[in-house]
Amino acid sequence: MIREDLREKRLFFDGGMGTLLQEKGLKAGELPEIWNLEHSEEVISIHQAYIEAGSDIILTNTFGANALKFHDGVYSLEEITKTAVAHGKEAVRRSAGGRNVYVALDVGPTGKLLKPMGDLAFEEAYEAFREVMQYGEEAGADLIHIETMSDTYEIKAAVLAAKENTNLPVFVTAVFDERKKLLTGADVPAFVSLLEGLRVDALGINCGMGPEQMIPILEELQRYSSTPVIVKPNAGLPKQRDGETVFDVEPDAFAQTMRKIAGSGAAVIGGCCGTTPEHIRAMTEVCLEIPYEPAGKKNLTMVSSYGKTVIFGEESKIIGERINPTGKKKFKQALVERDMDYILREGIRQEDNGAHILDVNVGLPDIDEVSMMKEAVTALQGVTSLPLQIDTVDPRAMEEALRVYNGKPMVNSVSGKQESMDAVFPLIQKYGGVVVGLTLDETGIPETADGRVEIAERILKEAEKYGIEKKDIVIDVLAMTVSSEPQGAIVTLEALRRVRRELGVHTVLGVSNISFGLPFRPVINANFYTLALYNGLSAGIINPSSEDMMKSYDAYHALMGLDENCSRYVAKYGAKAAAQKEAAQREAAQKAAAQETAKSLGNAVPGGEKGAEMLSGELTLKTAIERGLKEEAPQMADALLKTEQPLEIINTYLIPALDHVGKGFEEGTVFLPQLLMSADAAKAAFEVLKAKIASEESGTEKKEKIILATVKGDIHDIGKNIVKVLLENYSFDVIDLGKDVDPELILQTAKEQEVRLVGLSALMTTTVASMEETIRLLKKELPECKIMVGGAVLNQEYADMIGADFYGKDAMKSVYYAQELLK
The missing domain is CATH 3.40.50.280 (Cobalamin-binding domain)
Incomplete structure (x- = not known):
């Protein structure tokens, strides 16, 4: 019912609960949810006041009710939740007067950070939400409203718990700051792409700000969201008056700003902290007659991580291909040995060299791909903010990775084979993602562009059956090696051009496939890459460490007017010869010093050569801490102890690294997950140094x-x-x-x-x-x-x-x- 209403009219939420309970006698430190059982009439009367003020949706008094908080107290989570829903239903019976009013199960955050930033496992969070949501549905709740969230990973756990265990509509709102970011770094498009992928019914913002401050965030939400948008501000900022907490936006002023918000396209509006029935009454009176239009479709192909969104468009994107065992002996060995450090270093290297997305393929006959894929995705999203491309033909590995992924990933791949589409599309429907469609079917790869375009059309048509829109499909028309297929490049380029122009779909291509079997492969790869870009390649799966490929990429964007004033090209390639020479000399000196340290580390770390490889001109203790490599940081600290004093190491490496990351956090270039992973790496290194400090009694100052x-x-x-x-x-x-x-x-x-x-x-x-x-x-x-x-x-x-x-x-x-x- 509420889904139909959202297509036809604007809906009004209620306002704050906590401040009203305080007015009725809720003491400092007393749990509001307990009032459902000990002060039933007071809770019901608040619901009634909001219904009479014009609310179409009232929230149950269950914001803090979850299995982590109510597990062994006097009252069970089940009785608290079911009683809360019953109170909402009773208030509707008493006050709605035949008007359709929905009772929403209110679900707040757990109050904990999820791993790897905190100590709460993803599935533990899921279970905490699952329990209260099931009780809510059993009691008759009409929908689930997940609100006041600050972490996309916790949001995902909550939404999956709702979707997998109930049949209720799901609304989600989060707390953005003035930089339009969540606490853990997600921007507005990352938030939108995740939730649209998970197919929530409405999304938006609540708490943290007054109505005026929310307008810029609403504008961002409207720019990216095809889903109805919710706006629930506080009644301004909290103040103290005569020993009580009050808010500085009065009902009439609140209503006038909410009128602007409704006129800007918000589909569901209401209030949060400090708002009262008077605020809601004033809001509904001025907003009832404002024309309503459902959210328009935004044809944006977006993939995201916890803190970064990549939107496909005129500029082509780079998908780093190096986390893939094909043709890589060292990588195969790392997978067999479960050497996650190798994978993390490869991911960091590609990010530093310009990748926008990282392909992750860990498929080998000798390993458990399901567990390895899950481990690799979890580890990578702890050290890089780049979105990932989950690359596997194993549906079990694909689902495990999709479940733990913090964002909306690319998924490589589905083909035109019916068996493939039957396996992959339900996963995309459930978890969200931008899926790569390969133009091959049961008969193989067509030799003509017509054949490949036809398969692309078939993939798009089948995806529609699952509600997967064209914007969430990118087509790989497949590059065939020209050493065995002389017309392979020509056919691929024609197919690229037609898919992009005729079908209106973005494209992706594994570029280096074109040159298998030929000498001097980088020459072929780079030139083919330029041709592919000109013919509509939206994203190339390439090696961003290849100088030839990156020159091709940079030059193409400068030549085609996609690099304004050639500014990126000039910044990258415009250094004077003297500066280049100086940099080369400095790099050589640093490499020599790192190699010396590497030799020491090789002697100090089991598996000597592997330890030396870690520092072969690429990483220092400072950079290991900055990148959150908590396995390597203590090993590097131990190696440095052979030549330096512990306090010198702390002052030269640890503190500068932490200061560097802290400054980035302050400036908004580093996000909370990176900050905490860096802190973990520093802590691991410090543990090694602490033992040395204690043994030497080196006169360290007493810690405050x-x-x-x-x-x-x-x-x-x-x-x-x-x-x-x-x-x-x-x-x-x-x-x-x-x-x-x-x-x-x-x-x-x-x-x-x-x-x-x-x-x-x-x-x-x-x-x-x-x-x-x-x-x-x-x-x-x-x-x-x-x-x-x-x-x-x-x-x-x-x-x-x-x-x-x-x-x-x-x-x-x-x-x-x-x-x-x-x-």
Whole structure:
């Protein structure tokens, strides 16, 4: 029913729940979900007020209800969830007056970071969501609304749990910052591409901002989304007034901005923190008559990772081909030995050399491809932000990789064989992805362009049966080696041109296939690549480390006006001879030094030659930390100990690497996963150095202690854990008191440990009062102790009002404050 409504009219959500419960007596630190059982009428009355204000959708009081939070308490997750849905249904019965009002099961984040950034496994998150969603459907919920999300990986776990275990429509909203990014780095198109691939019913933004601040993000959502867009702002920014949390946008002002948002095309609008029935009433009154148009189709071919989106268009993309065992003896050996470091280094090298997407193929007869593909995809997305192309003919390996992939990948491939389409298209339908269609069928590869175009048309037609749009198919017309097929290149180029122009589909090609069996293959490959680009190649699967191929790519884009003012070409190739000579001399010196270190590492690491290979002119300890290579970093640190003192290594390699990544995080060029992986690598290296420092008693300064805690009543510790990892890497001794921490415990610990800095975290509006209580207690009993605060509901003004000494807008700012204060 709600899906049909979305095609015909704009829908109105309700507003905040927590602040209204506080007005009714919810105490600081008290769990709002418990009120479903202990204060039923109060919860029902809030639902009724929103229905009477004009809401078409009301959210159950289950934002924090999941199996991680309610597993062994007085009340079970089942009774909390089912009672919450029943309250929504009762409010509809009492107040809807025959109007169609939907009860949405409200699902918030777990409060934890997923691996590899945190300690929560993807499938554990999935299970936590699955349980509450099944209870919600059993109780009669009309849809599932997943909201206030900050990590695309957690979003994927939640959506899959909903899709695989219920038949309910799914809405998803996330928290974007002013840079239009999620906490873990996803931009708007990455968010949209993931959720459209997973086939949610509506997507958008909630929390974190007032309505005016959300308008630029709405514009981005509208640019990329073919799915109805949701906008649910806060009532402005939180403030303290007479000891209470209030928000600074009044109902009439809120409604006028929401009128602009509705006029800009938002399909579902409502409120989040601080909004009340008065805000919703004012909003519905001014927005009811605004004309509604369903979201228009955006014909964009997009693939994404957790933090980067690649959109196919006029400029051709580079798909790195080097993570593939075909013709690569060393890579085959690495796969047999499960040498993941080799794969990671190959991925990093291709990213540095200009790849936009990384092809991942680990198929060998001697290995378990299913487990290896899953391991490789998981590891690669921990060290590179590039989207991946899952390259396998094994449907089981394909599904395992699709399930754990954090984003919308390319999938290589499906063919015109019915068996292939029957196996692959259901997976694309379920998980999303841009699938490569090979122009071959049961009779083989057609010798003519007509035959290949015909198979491409057949693939597109079959994909439609699964709801897979043309934009999510790219066609590989297959390059046949000219040494055995003299007309192979001509046919391929004609087929490329026709698929792109006649079918309107993007194209991909394994370029180097053209030259098998010929001498000086790079000459053939580079020239064929240029011809393919001119004939409509959207993405070439090439070796980005090949100088000939990259010259062809760069020159083509400059010649065809795709490199504005030839700026990229000039930047890359315009250095003067003297500068080139200087760089070459510097590179030679660095390589010689690295080789010396490599020799030392080769002696220090089991498997000597492999250890030396790690540092053969490519990696130093600093770059290993910057790239998050936590297996190699400690080995490199151990090798350096043969010639350098541990403190010298820390100051020369560890701290500069962390500072470099931290600066990138501040500037928005490095995202949270990279920041944390880098911190893990530094920590692993430091463990090696710590033993040496302890044995030498080298007069190191006593480490300063810092307390971190999530305040009473709040179980979300993402921000706290991020700050902890970074502070430890900057040599602070962190006392982590965990989550839901009583103010008295924080005070007692600060006194006993003689702590000069306490960090407090809160995610929910309802727990900011606990933060203020903790600050007040510390200021009274321990005035010399400084307090820094952070969390999604905070801002500088609010932090000042509750008496904090410092507001950490992000994790790195908290580190810098600690350094300034304590060092």
